[in-house]
Amino acid sequence: MGVLAGRTALVTGAASGIGLAIARHFAAAGARVVLADRDPSVRDRAAGLGAAATVFDASDEAGVEQGVAEATAALGRIDTLVTSHGILTESPVATMPLATWRQTIEVDLTSVFLLCRAVLPGMIERRDGRIVNVASQLAIKGGVGLAHYAAAKAGVVALTKSLALEVSRHGVLVNAIAPGPIETPLVDGISEEWKAAKRSELPLGRFGTVDEVAPTAVLLASSPGGDLYVGQTLGPNSGDVMP
Numbered sequence: 001m002g003v004l005a006g007r008t009a010l011v012t013g014a015a016s017g018i019g020l021a022i023a024r025h026f027a028a029a030g031a032r033v034v035l036a037d038r039d040p041s042v043r044d045r046a047a048g049l050g051a052a053a054t055v056f057d058a059s060d061e062a063g064v065e066q067g068v069a070e071a072t073a074a075l076g077r078i079d080t081l082v083t084s085h086g087i088l089t090e091s092p093v094a095t096m097p098l099a100t101w102r103q104t105i106e107v108d109l110t111s112v113f114l115l116c117r118a119v120l121p122g123m124i125e126r127r128d129g130r131i132v133n134v135a136s137q138l139a140i141k142g143g144v145g146l147a148h149y150a151a152a153k154a155g156v157v158a159l160t161k162s163l164a165l166e167v168s169r170h171g172v173l174v175n176a177i178a179p180g181p182i183e184t185p186l187v188d189g190i191s192e193e194w195k196a197a198k199r200s201e202l203p204l205g206r207f208g209t210v211d212e213v214a215p216t217a218v219l220l221a222s223s224p225g226g227d228l229y230v231g232q233t234l235g236p237n238s239g240d241v242m243p
């Protein structure tokens, strides 16, 4: 029996990278999972796991409501929400178009509020729920050309803490994961020079893999392993930040 046997989960960003790995690790731990993404290829990823999929834009209010309703219909109830969708672009503040700022805040932060809000009523009613938001260590350390992304992720950490204070007494535990640099398509666009410089700064001397991040989400979703984590931000980050 896996540590998530009998549990259900909705995982966003599950067409790729960290979200897909979390969906795989959840399924391997015994959870029934719905994989969500705006990329329709999430259906193929889900089929590979024998799981269901839902396709929606996490920054769209109606899309989130519909996606959560579909996932609830497929699973019966959502015990665990993992938000692992996201975008990353580079732009210095001095020349950043307002549209770039707004898009990042909408996709990387507002979407997390929308998803949490959509799953909370059922979790509170059952007095049973886990929410795991994937933030980033850049929420803590900031990044050149990444003010919009870092601000959105800092918002995710603050949302996570505030929501944890609101709902832990109702049986819902809310936490975040702040990974360091992880080899996924999200960082594919970054130059090799930057990546080499970054690797040399890391105490471990290398980027992480998605399979080194996903077990932290399994821990936070599990019981008793995750039972004492409330409003925390765990950092699988190769030692880059030690808050």
Ligand SMILES: NC(=O)c1ccc[n+]([C@@H]2O[C@H](COP(=O)([O-])OP(=O)(O)OC[C@H]3O[C@@H](n4cnc5c(N)ncnc54)[C@H](O)[C@@H]3O)[C@@H](O)[C@H]2O)c1
Pocket (backbone or CB within 6 Å): 012, 013, 014, 015, 016, 017, 018, 019, 036, 037, 038, 039, 056, 057, 058, 059, 083, 084, 085, 086, 087, 088, 107, 134, 135, 136, 137, 178, 179, 180, 181, 182, 183, 184, 185, 186, 187
């Ligand atoms: N890779 C890293 O180094 C790293 C480090 C820290 C944090 N993160 C965070 O981890 C999470 C996953 O990133 P990843 O590295 O796996 O990237 P990825 O690009 O491999 O996966 C991100 C997924 O999110 C989906 N997505 C993007 N916008 C969406 C939207 N509006 N609605 C629904 N789905 C959407 C994409 O289609 C994609 O499948 C993100 O929140 C990212 O910010 C990544």
